Amino acid sequence: MVSVAIDGPAGAGKSTIARRAAKELGFTYVDTGALYRAIGLFCTDNGTDVSDSEEVVKILPGIDIRIVFTDGEQRVILNGKDVSKEIRTEKASMTASIVSAIPGVRSFLLELQRSFAKSANVIMDGRDIGTVVLPDADVKIFLTASPESRADRRTKQLAAKGTIADYNDVLSDIIKRDYNDSHRDTAPLKPAEDSIIVDTTELTLRQSIKRITDIIRDKL
Ligand code: DC
Numbered sequence: 731m732v733s734v735a736i737d738g739p740a741g742a743g744k745s746t747i748a749r750r751a752a753k754e755l756g757f758t759y760v761d762t763g764a765l766y767r768a769i770g771l772f773c774t775d776n777g778t779d780v781s782d783s784e785e786v787v788k789i790l791p792g793i794d795i796r797i798v799f800t801d802g803e804q805r806v807i808l809n810g811k812d813v814s815k816e817i818r819t820e821k822a823s824m825t826a827s828i829v830s831a832i833p834g835v836r837s838f839l840l841e842l843q844r845s846f847a848k849s850a851n852v853i854m855d856g857r858d859i860g861t862v863v864l865p866d867a868d869v870k871i872f873l874t875a876s877p878e879s880r881a882d883r884r885t886k887q888l889a890a891k892g893t894i895a896d897y898n899d900v901l902s903d904i905i906k907r908d909y910n911d912s913h914r915d916t917a918p919l920k921p922a923e924d925s926i927i928v929d930t931t932e933l934t935l936r937q938s939i940k941r942i943t944d945i946i947r948d949k950l
Pocket of ligand 1: 740768830856907
């Protein structure tokens with residue numbers, strides 16, 4: 731099996747680029763952020779305070795997360811319910827960032843993530859795929875872009891979905907999430923030593939996808 735790890739900060743275009751590259755190359759795309767989002771959503775629905783890591787760890791045994799692929803699209807099933815849409819809100823993003831700093835949450839999701847790479851050729855996106863989840867991945871890419879361009883893209887993405895968000899609020903959320911994700915003790919966001927860094931600030935989506943598929947083809 732071939733595995734490709736794509737890590738990087740929120741809003742660098744990882745999921746769109748990884749999904750499209752996977753389609754082009756015939757790989758399965760796995761979005762690992764969705765798993766952290768599902769745990770955050772469960773806490774919110776359950777009234778669990780996400781800042782209390784002991785409480786969060788206590789409720790983990792009651793969580794069953796499955797990923798199913800329908801027409802190449804990943805759906806997240808939380809305790810039997812499809813939550814693929816609900817995990818995409820801004821609140822769910824922030825909650826996911828908080829629960830993802832809890833070591834017990836990370837170890838809870840580790841084997842699940844590894845199991846995907848055992849059964850299919852995958853492009854897996856996240857924050858610690860190349861460093862922790864798949865340290866032996868065949869290709870490791872660290873995808874990044876300036877906070878301003880990420881905030882700009884995110885604001886436009888939300889607008890396209892009918893949600894008007896203030897650019898400055900989005901930018902400050904991105905900066906806060908970057909800080910949380912890269913300063914946690916367990917599996918902080920950082921490029922793997924053997925990763926190829928791709929900065930998409932000046933690239934269009936099409937150019938970014940081409941850069942990524944070229945890197946993958948070259949390495950295989
Ligand atoms: O990629 P995303 O925005 O859907 O991720 C949601 C949160 O989950 C993000 O704040 C960081 C965290 N995350 C992580 O810690 N490790 C991963 N492999 C994927 C996501």
